[in-house]
Structures are given as C-alpha cells and as structure tokens.
Amino acid sequence: MSAAINPVPFNQAARRADFPLLSREVNGKPLVYFDNANTAQKPQRVIGTVDDFYRRHNANVSRSVHTLGEEATAAYEGTRDKLAQFINAPSREEVVFTSGTTNAINLVAYSYAQPRLKPGDTILVTQMEHHANIVPWQLVCERTGAKLKVAPITPEGELIVERFVELLTPDVKLAAVVHVSNVIGTVNPVAELARACKSRGIPLLVDGSQAAPHLAIDVQALGCDFYAITGHKMFGPTGTGALWAKREHLEAMPPFFGGGEMIRAVSFERTVFADPPHKFEAGTPNIAGFVGLGAAIDYIGEVGIDNIRKYESELLAYATDALRSVAGLRLFGQAREKAAVLSFLIDGVHAHDLATLLDQEGVAVRSGHHCAHPLMQFYGVPATARASLAFYNTRDEVDRFVAALEKVRRLLM
Amino acid sequence: MSAADLYRENVLAHNREPRNHGALDAHTHAADGANPLCGDALRFELRVADGHIAALRFSGESCAITIAAASMLSERVTGLDAAAIAALRAQFDALLRGDPCDRDALGELAAFGELVRYPARRQCAQLPWATLTAALNGAASATTEKDSP
Numbered sequence A: 001m002s003a004a005i006n007p008v009p010f011n012q013a014a015r016r017a018d019f020p021l022l023s024r025e026v027n028g029k030p031l032v033y034f035d036n037a038n039t040a041q042k043p044q045r046v047i048g049t050v051d052d053f054y055r056r057h058n059a060n061v062s063r064s065v066h067t068l069g070e071e072a073t074a075a076y077e078g079t080r081d082k083l084a085q086f087i088n089a090p091s092r093e094e095v096v097f098t099s100g101t102t103n104a105i106n107l108v109a110y111s112y113a114q115p116r117l118k119p120g121d122t123i124l125v126t127q128m129e130h131h132a133n134i135v136p137w138q139l140v141c142e143r144t145g146a147k148l149k150v151a152p153i154t155p156e157g158e159l160i161v162e163r164f165v166e167l168l169t170p171d172v173k174l175a176a177v178v179h180v181s182n183v184i185g186t187v188n189p190v191a192e193l194a195r196a197c198k199s200r201g202i203p204l205l206v207d208g209s210q211a212a213p214h215l216a217i218d219v220q221a222l223g224c225d226f227y228a229i230t231g232h233k234m235f236g237p238t239g240t241g242a243l244w245a246k247r248e249h250l251e252a253m254p255p256f257f258g259g260g261e262m263i264r265a266v267s268f269e270r271t272v273f274a275d276p277p278h279k280f281e282a283g284t285p286n287i288a289g290f291v292g293l294g295a296a297i298d299y300i301g302e303v304g305i306d307n308i309r310k311y312e313s314e315l316l317a318y319a320t321d322a323l324r325s326v327a328g329l330r331l332f333g334q335a336r337e338k339a340a341v342l343s344f345l346i347d348g349v350h351a352h353d354l355a356t357l358l359d360q361e362g363v364a365v366r367s368g369h370h371c372a373h374p375l376m377q378f379y380g381v382p383a384t385a386r387a388s389l390a391f392y393n394t395r396d397e398v399d400r401f402v403a404a405l406e407k408v409r410r411l412l413m
Numbered sequence B: 001m002s003a004a005d006l007y008r009e010n011v012l013a014h015n016r017e018p019r020n021h022g023a024l025d026a027h028t029h030a031a032d033g034a035n036p037l038c039g040d041a042l043r044f045e046l047r048v049a050d051g052h053i054a055a056l057r058f059s060g061e062s063c064a065i066t067i068a069a070a071s072m073l074s075e076r077v078t079g080l081d082a083a084a085i086a087a088l089r090a091q092f093d094a095l096l097r098g099d100p101c102d103r104d105a106l107g108e109l110a111a112f113g114e115l116v117r118y119p120a121r122r123q124c125a126q127l128p129w130a131t132l133t134a135a136l137n138g139a140a141s142a143t144t145e146k147d148s149p
C-alpha cells in the first residue's frame, strides 16, 4: 500500500537540491552529512510548511471553532491520515501522536506492560536494541519484579531467529525488537518474528525509528502489535512521532498522561476519557511539527520509498567497497539485509579522534556508543564511528569521506 | 589539515609514543579514570615520597587527546606536591576555557589551548588530571564526563 503503485521517476540531483542545508560549508569544505541515523535533514517542503503554518494558520487544535482553529486542526489531523496510510494502519484511530519513538515505547511500557507484569514474567529484547527499547522495559521490570531477556545475534550482526523463537517461552509477556538497527543497519525479519510471537499469544513491539526513512512499512503485513516511529529521522521536525497499536490494545490501555485534549467530560468525581488515540494525547501537542511531518510524508511519497531503498542499497554497496579499501578498517555489522549504516573503527585510532578530524574535512559522522551500550559490549569496543547515509548522499561524497579517512589515518599513525 | 592546530606534531608524537606508559611497581597511590560514554579509560599509578611525586605511570585505552595529555602531564608533574599540582590543574582548566593563564608554567600542555574551539573534547584532556587528583586524594576512580546523551 505504501509502496509506489506506479514507479516514480527518480532524479537524485534534483532531490538533493530540495535540502537547503546540504549546500552549506563546514570548516571551509563542502558539507558531507553522514549522520542521518542520528537525525535527517529537512527538505524545503517541510521547512516551508512549518513556516507557513506559523505565518498563516497558527491556532490550537481541537478547541476552537474559529477559522484558524479549524485550519490548524485539519492540518494536524491530516497528518494522522497520512501517517496511517504511510504505515498501512487499518485505521487512523490506531495512530497515537507522540514526541518520538522514546515516548511511544514508554507509553507502551507504562500503560500496556506495567499493569500486566508480575514477578516471574519476562520481556524479550535483542542484543542490538537502542537504549530507548531497553531502559523503559528495565524501569517497568523494576516496578513489577519482571525480568528482561535478551536474544543473541551473530558476529555479522544478524538476529539468531531460532534462538529468539526458543526464548519465546510462556513467561514472556511482550517482545520488543528494532526493525532496522541504528548502529549496524541490520534489517530484522519482523514478519517472521511476529508470526512466532503471534502463535504463542505474545504481543510484539517494533522500534521502527530507522525503518521509516528507508523502507516501505506495512504494519498489517508485518503482523506486529505495536510500531513506534520518530518524525525527525524521516525528514520531519523534531518532537514528532507516533505509536501505532492494534485497536484492542489501545482500548485496553489506561491513559498515561492526564490533562486537556484527552477527555470527554470531567467532574471532580469522575472523568470520562476520549476514545483512542486522543485519550493518549494530553495537552497541546507540537502542532506545527506534526503539520511539518505531514509534509515530510508527502515528500517521501513523491520521491518514492522504493526509489529511496534502491538508491540507498546501491550507495551502501559502493560505500562498503570503498571502506574496505582503507587499511586497518574494521566494519561492524555485515547483515545480508542491511540499511545504509556503516559502523567502523580504524586500528589504533580512537573513534572520537576520527570524528573530530573528519569534521575538519567537512564530514559529519557520529562517534560513540550510539545509545546501544549492550551492542558495543557484544563487539567488545567502547565506541565506533558511524556513517549513516540517506538518498540525498552521493558517491562523490563517499569518495570525499574515504579520502578524508585516509588523511586522518596517515596523520594519527 | 586545519585540525593540525589541535592535532599538532607534539600531541601526535606523545600519542604515538607516550612517556611514562605502563604499570608502576611498588606504587603508593593509584586510580582509574573513565569516560564511559566516550570510551576513554585510563589508570594512573604513582609513588609518592615526602608528599612529592617520585614516579608516575599510566596505562589504558583512550583517544589521542587523552593519551597525549596524560603523557605530557606525567612529565610535568613528576617531583611536584599536591598543592603545586592543584595550582597547575587550575591553570590548565583556565587554558581550556580560554581564560588568562600561565602558559609557561604549563609548558607543552599549553598545546591544548586549541580545545577552546572543541568544547566536546575538553573532557578528554581533563581526564588525566582528574585521575591523578583522585589517586592523590585516595579516591579509586574519576570521570570528567557530564551527564550527556
């Protein structure tokens, strides 16, 4: 559904030009922005939409009958329709707006998991999770006496599916898996995992933060119960995101935050909550941000998610080959299904020195643990450098990045 | 390379061949420094006699800035007492902030004045100082990492 029905023509150079920031210089060199897994840049379409909202339509949502209020509400709620379509949700009411993935997962942790957990229960995660898909579970485990279990991965960075399935014992009350790893790019076989969970009656949450900007998402085909996304990685504004959940779960979940927007009637004796999704959306949301997110979804549709996937996998192959030519370079994560994320180290060179020196060449990469300490521990390194690519990046940028790496290596050796 | 100002030749040389590197037999004081988010880890072992540092060695895996700072520091503080080291550390912190300081007293360590332009990397050069101070004070561990994501 979210896949293009008619192939959309793809003009990469024109698409790159849609992103004003990409034409700036850093330290006197043309910027090479390879930190897309951290946050993506924004196309003019998104910037212009947010600007236009504040200039012409700004009002609070769901409260005012005046014209501006109705315009703001229509634009804001319009994003819910777009997002529902983008992930092929069966219904727009199953899309809860959050400030991002972190909030979405916490909502499930406190509203869904905590009331159901008791001592002896477990939550199953994988070795490659982001802290956002570990820490909320640990916090509810502490409160309930439940425990976390971890499904192992191979040295190539692939989930060992048989082990994951074996670990789905009756004590598991929820499984939580990243769709695409932010550190090593692995694309997990979510549909297969969801089938295994479903046949055992175990709900599955998928952290889709890194999937949304790179591949077509179809929550019905995936067969999961919860799907979390974050807007800023999919070319939208920061502070936007969503939790998709099956209606039955949303109906069973108590509200997490209380306040305005989420009620039907309030008296001091009793409050009647609004239906999902609004019962989870207390207070004035990031209205302009969500309107901008709608523009980002339109934009991705216009570029064509299949074009993005195809272009990026070619760029990944090119970049992987190019990095292999650098002496002493070690790549982390060589999954067969992989998004354009390259974590690496160079023998004898610390990741932070790499990042500082690359920045002097105008190349922005991330160094550190990438909010995934357990994965760093698995590889036995404190930190890596990470280049994460988007469809607006080019082979020429990969070449400049590799040339800068060589320069840095020579300097430090 | 314009980062040559920070990664200048003496910094690179200290990183390649750190002075006073390794373990110190019969040490009287020791501490472990770590910036876990960065992935810098460092151990200082010292022999203190009559309140003065008679010998000092360090080991660990860290970035070039931390290693070079530790190496230079190890040479600079040998023979000093705790009060002189504290005074020198205050000069070093002033240097990193870009405040007036006694560059002559800091000697080679003045190279890190370039960190004024790299706020995120200052904690790397400060880790050896914090670790040394911890060892002198009888503390087991030190960090210069602030709460950061």
Ligand SMILES: Cc1ncc(COP(=O)(O)O)c(C=O)c1O
Binding pocket: A037, A038, A099, A100, A101, A102, A103, A130, A132, A133, A178, A180, A181, A182, A207, A209, A210, A230, A231, A232, A371
């Ligand atoms: C895999 C993964 N999960 C979760 C998150 C958290 O997203 P956010 O910080 O937008 O809530 C990120 C982003 O850092 C991520 O890469």
